[in-house]
Amino acid sequence: MDTSGKVILEVRKLSVAFEQYGRGLKRKVIHAVEDLSLTVSEREIVAVVGSSGSGKSLLAHAIMGILPYNAAMNGELLFEGRMLDGELLRQVRGKELVLVPQSVSYLDPLMKAGRQVTKGRKDEESRKRCRDILSRYGLDKEAEGKYPFQLSGGMTRRILISTAVIEQPRLVIADEPTPGLHPEAARRVMEHFKEIAKGGAGVLLITHDLELALLTADRVVVLYGGRAIEEAQAAAFSDESQLKHPYTKALCRSMPQNWDPSGDRLCVSGEILAYMRKEYGR
Amino acid sequence: MKERNKTASFAIWAGGQAARMVLLLLLVSMVSFVLLSVSPLDPLQTNVGQAALGSMSPEQIERLRTYWGVDVPPVRRYTLWLIDLLKGDMGVSLLYRRPVTEVIAGKLSNSLGLLLTAWFFSGLAGFFLGILAGKRRGGLADRLITGYSLIAASTPAFWAAMMLLMVFSVYLKWFPIGLSVPIGASVGEVTLFDRIHHAVLPAVALSLTGISSIALHTREKMIEIMESDYVLFSRARGEGEMEIVLRHGLRNILLPAMTLQFSSASEIIGGSVLVEQVFSYPGLGQAAVTAGLGGDAPLLLGITMITALIVFAGNLTANVLYGWIDPRIREGALRR
Numbered sequence: 055m056d057t058s059g060k061v062i063l064e065v066r067k068l069s070v071a072f073e074q075y076g077r078g079l080k081r082k083v084i085h086a087v088e089d090l091s092l093t094v095s096e097r098e099i100v101a102v103v104g105s106s107g108s109g110k111s112l113l114a115h116a117i118m119g120i121l122p123y124n125a126a127m128n129g130e131l132l133f134e135g136r137m138l139d140g141e142l143l144r145q146v147r148g149k150e151l152v153l154v155p156q157s158v159s160y161l162d163p164l165m166k167a168g169r170q171v172t173k174g175r176k177d178e179e180s181r182k183r184c185r186d187i188l189s190r191y192g193l194d195k196e197a198e199g200k201y202p203f204q205l206s207g208g209m210t211r212r213i214l215i216s217t218a219v220i221e222q223p224r225l226v227i228a229d230e231p232t233p234g235l236h237p238e239a240a241r242r243v244m245e246h247f248k249e250i251a252k253g254g255a256g257v258l259l260i261t262h263d264l265e266l267a268l269l270t271a272d273r274v275v276v277l278y279g280g281r282a283i284e285e286a287q288a289a290a291f292s293d294e295s296q297l298k299h300p301y302t303k304a305l306c307r308s309m310p311q312n313w314d315p316s317g318d319r320l321c322v323s324g325e326i327l328a329y330m331r332k333e334y335g336r
Numbered sequence: 337m338k339e340r341n342k343t344a345s346f347a348i349w350a351g352g353q354a355a356r357m358v359l360l361l362l363l364v365s366m367v368s369f370v371l372l373s374v375s376p377l378d379p380l381q382t383n384v385g386q387a388a389l390g391s392m393s394p395e396q397i398e399r400l401r402t403y404w405g406v407d408v409p410p411v412r413r414y415t416l417w418l419i420d421l422l423k424g425d426m427g428v429s430l431l432y433r434r435p436v437t438e439v440i441a442g443k444l445s446n447s448l449g450l451l452l453t454a455w456f457f458s459g460l461a462g463f464f465l466g467i468l469a470g471k472r473r474g475g476l477a478d479r480l481i482t483g484y485s486l487i488a489a490s491t492p493a494f495w496a497a498m499m500l501l502m503v504f505s506v507y508l509k510w511f512p513i514g515l516s517v518p519i520g521a522s523v524g525e526v527t528l529f530d531r532i533h534h535a536v537l538p539a540v541a542l543s544l545t546g547i548s549s550i551a552l553h554t555r556e557k558m559i560e561i562m563e564s565d566y567v568l569f570s571r572a573r574g575e576g577e578m579e580i581v582l583r584h585g586l587r588n589i590l591l592p593a594m595t596l597q598f599s600s601a602s603e604i605i606g607g608s609v610l611v612e613q614v615f616s617y618p619g620l621g622q623a624a625v626t627a628g629l630g631g632d633a634p635l636l637l638g639i640t641m642i643t644a645l646i647v648f649a650g651n652l653t654a655n656v657l658y659g660w661i662d663p664r665i666r667e668g669a670l671r672r
């Protein structure tokens with residue numbers, strides 16, 4: 055795939071910290087994302103892979119400028135070469151820079167799906183565009199008039215993607231687009247993101263599912279504890295020796311197709327072992 | 337076939353509601369009657385007066401005792417009243433010496449304007465104050481509105497009424513001290529302005545305290561909405577704060593607010609009993625007090641039943657509205 059296109063998003067040394075009150079009046083700073091750098095070019099899908107709590111969603115929220123009020127952000131964000139400050143964010147957010155959120159809870163429960171895709175617009179042109187996009191994703195007119203609680207998991211996903219596509223974006227940030235879908239439906243959703251990238255936009259895919267990420271992405275950034283510990287071409291994951299970090303190697307080995315029945319190979323370093331013990335209880 | 341099922345299930349639902357209503361009215365009238373019959377006040381002494389009683393002949397006193405039904409056992413009195421009620425006769429008020437229906441109709445028409453205005457304005461004001469407060473939690477508006485609501489919620493309506501009376505009627509003389517029409521004016525002379533002028537303070541007193549519950553509930557719901565995922569997503573889609581409030585805030589807040597408002601009818605009616613007393617406003621609330629203290633059983637039972645009916649209707653409206661407006665309930669019911 056063509057990855058030499060123009061850089062759309064550049065994240066430079068991004069840090070997100072939370073200030074929390076611990077016991078008593080003791081204040082505690084939690085560094086949720088630290089020193090994270092990455093780029094996304096046009097026609098490219100970059101996957102950010104990490105376990106829960108690794109700061110993936112915060113990365114998405116930081117780029118969209120929707121971090122909670124008690125979060126402090128540091129570092130630089132560049133969108134198409136321009137500093138992504140409040141001013142530029144107001145211009146591009148929801149138009150050239152769009153988010154595909156995680157779940158049905160991101161839809162207004164009392165608003166029909168079609169109206170949410172058009173962002174409340176009711177004019178003929180928006181509605182036609184909405185119908186075109188929905189039918190492209192195999193959703194009929196009936197789905198348009200449904201309320202979020204009536205949508206199935208797969209329909210919800212396609213509606214959420216439609217909210218992004220209707221805007222003709224340059225960059226799509228997909229925050230965990232597949233949980234709750236069976237593998238077949240998840241793969242179909244991933245195809246939609248591939249189409250978006252083919253159309254010229256950049257896609258930042260945030261997921262915990264390495265297998266799915268490798269299926270879709272050109273490059274993979276592995277996140278651990280808020281830090282990017284490795285960035286590699288997706289192809290590198292088929293050959294472990296091309297990976298540098300022990301955690302990534304372990305991740306790679308943990309995929310079903312690379313699984314060694316003896317299980318010994320997982321214990322390369324004590325650090326990973328300790329981590330795996332902590333995380334999975336064995 | 338489907339249409340018939342729907343009609344049938346509606347009939348069952350309506351029948352159930354009617355049965356609930358009848359049961360409620362029966363219980364309310366029983367409790368009021370029991371309370372009245374165990375009241376230590378002797379109707380003769382209260383209504384005729386000790387001095388007058390002393391100067392009457394035993395025959396006259398006997399006639400009065402019969403009139404007030406003092407010697408008839410309570411159970412029998414209640415049963416007689418119930419039988420008459422089933423025949424459509426609510427009896428004659430012992431104090432007003434007119435049919436109960438007539439007395440209630442007169443008093444209710446005085447009160448209804450008051451009740452409706454207070455109900456409407458407290459709902460409207462509470463709704464908007466709640467949105468304003470909830471939109472920016474912890475902001476200046478929020479602190480002022482929450483502070484006011486908490487104070488108002490802990491203020492008895494009659495105390496607020498007395499304060500209003502002192503400030504606006506006694507010191508400033510902007511409004512009359514009491515009653516619903518000017519003193520000494522004949523019915524023909526009373527203008528609509530007079531009536532409104534007399535109703536302003538009681539209506540304000542009722543509204544002031546009624547605002548707080550709806551404002552606090554709306555605020556709570558608004559905070560929840562502003563922190564929801566779908567508002568976060570709206571921000572990420574570049575919708576402005578005002579758009580978010582109008583498009584998502586109002587939509588999601590209207591239902592719970594309306595339900596609350598319809599089921600709050602009881603609070604307004606309860607408050608009106610005290611407020612009408614303070615303003616000597618000749619409405620249903622004051623009539624209830626008079627009937628209760630004077631041992632006027634037919635009138636008191638009539639009033640409690642009418643108010644219970646209004647409160648019941650309010651709650652029923654809330655339920656029906658919810659099912660009708662909320663698509664999650666409406667469409668869910670259709671699918672079944």
